[in-house]
Structure formats: structure tokens, C-alpha cells
Amino acid sequence: MTQTEQAYHHLLEAIVKGDILPGTRLREADLSRELGLGRGPLRDALHRLESRKMVNKVPHVGAQVVDFNPVEMIEIYELRERLEGMACELAAERMSDDDLAALGELLTTHRQFVEKHSGEAYIQQDTDLDFHFHIIQGAGNSWLTQLLCDELYHRVRMYRYQSAHQKARPERAMKEHTQIFEALSNRDGELAAMLMRRHIATARENLIRYIANTQ
Structure with a gap:
């Protein structure tokens, strides 16, 4: 794994899990010192995060972690509803x-985990999204994979970590999930x-409902 990839994955997971909070300014000098790498690989990692819509470039500020945008998240779920059906x-x-x-x-x-931890979310393992991810991969359509897994997947993960207490x-x-799997197994x-x-x-x-209760 290259330095750019290491920096990208480190920052991505920190943003998704809230270790780096929404709205945080990502200062290159601080990150370069913290991660122990040069500005070049770091800038490439930040560009990649920007392309994944996890970071915005703000004039006179620089790179900044995206904020939770309720309207945008609803739109993402509307897209998922239709595209994952396809x-x-x-x-x-x-x-x-x-x-x-x-x-x-x-x-x-997943079933064994749910039975062992009755009533608890399993967000930390992203198991629900893994199920969706496998189906999207199984669709064999590179455009669907790029849009759903690369563009939207991490934003949904970010929302889930932020709303983990619901x-x-x-x-x-x-x-x-079991009903969906049975339909797939029957080729329906x-x-x-x-x-x-x-x-x-x-x-x-x-x-x-979560958005309404937190506003």
C-alpha cells in the first residue's frame, strides 16, 4: 500500500467514525506531522477524499470535513432505494x-451476532452495509458499483456512526435481509x-424521524 493509500484510509476511517469531527479543518502541516509523511502524498489523499465527497475545499480555509446534511442524506437514501432495487x-x-x-x-x-447481542445495533461492524455491498458487487455493473460503493457508501457509514445512539x-x-436473500436464491x-x-x-x-427529533 502506498503512502497516499495509507493516508487516505486512515483519514477516511477517522472521518467516518467521528474521530475527526464534521466541519474540522484539515491542516496539511498538522496531518503531515501526525502521519509522518510528506505533503505530496497527503495532498493526493485529500484530493481522493474530496472526490468521495468526504472533504470540501473551502476558499480561504482549505480542506474541511463535510458536515452532516439532512437533506443530502435523504436524497442519498432515495437514490439507494431505486438503484439498489436495480x-x-x-x-x-x-x-x-x-x-x-x-x-x-x-x-x-450476521444472524449469530444479532442473536448474541439482542436489541443492539451492529453498526460498528458495518454488517448491514456489507450485505448490500455484496449484492451490488453481484450485479456485475461497474457504474452501479462506482456510484453506490464509492460515491455513497462512506457517506452512509458516516451517518450511521453519527446516529448510533438512535x-x-x-x-x-x-x-x-433474509427475505431478500431468499428471493435472490430463487432467481426472482x-x-x-x-x-x-x-x-x-x-x-x-x-x-x-431521526432528523425531526434532533432539530
């Missing part, structure tokens, strides 16, 4: 039997897409 339709056609078996094993791991719904999510893309859209619509409604 991903399900494609995945039902294109996922191999081995891919489906791997997805089933992932669900088993009431979790892991049992319900587990049930919905239309049903899988409908279930995925409904699943994300529920998450969007929870987001709207």
Missing part, C-alpha cells in the same frame, strides 16, 4: 451459485428488487 434485479440473474452461497454464509454470521432495529433488518429479481426498495424506504423513514 442491483437486486441484476444480481438475481448474474450472481453465481458460489456468490449466493457466500452471501448466505454472511447472513448466518434505537436499533437489527432483528427487523435481519428478517428483511422482481421480488428481490421490491423487497430491497421497501427495506431501504423503511431506513429512509427512520432517518427522517
Whole structure:
């Protein structure tokens, strides 16, 4: 892994998990000293974070971590609802039997975790998003993968860490994931897409309630 990649992943995880707070100014001199690398690789890492919409370049300020924008997050969930439905339709056609078996094993791991930690969120492991990520990869469409996994994935993770204290719904999510998986296993893309859209619509409604309760 290059110095740029190391810096990128270090800063990305710190931003997502809130170790570097929204609105924080990212001073190159401080980061260069903290990470022990030159300005060149650091600037490249910051440019990459900017392209992922995790950092903004503010005139007369420089690089700054994005703030939580409620309207933007709702729009992201609206996109996910539609695009991940499409991903399900494609995945039902294109996922191999081995891919489906791997997805089933992932669900088993999630189920065991939920049963062991009844009523707790499993955000810290990003397991819910891993399930979605596997389906998107299984769709075999590079544009969908780029948009959902590269452009939106980390913003959704960031929101989840920031709202980790809200009431979790892991049992319900587990049930919905299982239904989606069963539809995919039956190669029923239309049903899988409908279930995925409904699943994300529920998450969007929870987001709207969370925003209303925090304003």
C-alpha cells in the first residue's frame, strides 16, 4: 500500500467514525506531522477524499470535513432505494451459485451476532452495509458499483456512526435481509428488487424521524 493509500484510509476511517469531527479543518502541516509523511502524498489523499465527497475545499480555509446534511442524506437514501432495487434485479440473474452461497454464509454470521447481542445495533461492524455491498458487487455493473460503493457508501457509514445512539432495529433488518436473500436464491429479481426498495424506504423513514427529533 502506498503512502497516499495509507493516508487516505486512515483519514477516511477517522472521518467516518467521528474521530475527526464534521466541519474540522484539515491542516496539511498538522496531518503531515501526525502521519509522518510528506505533503505530496497527503495532498493526493485529500484530493481522493474530496472526490468521495468526504472533504470540501473551502476558499480561504482549505480542506474541511463535510458536515452532516439532512437533506443530502435523504436524497442519498432515495437514490439507494431505486438503484439498489436495480442491483437486486441484476444480481438475481448474474450472481453465481458460489456468490449466493457466500452471501448466505454472511447472513448466518450476521444472524449469530444479532442473536448474541439482542436489541443492539451492529453498526460498528458495518454488517448491514456489507450485505448490500455484496449484492451490488453481484450485479456485475461497474457504474452501479462506482456510484453506490464509492460515491455513497462512506457517506452512509458516516451517518450511521453519527446516529448510533438512535434505537436499533437489527432483528427487523435481519428478517428483511433474509427475505431478500431468499428471493435472490430463487432467481426472482422482481421480488428481490421490491423487497430491497421497501427495506431501504423503511431506513429512509427512520432517518427522517431521526432528523425531526434532533432539530
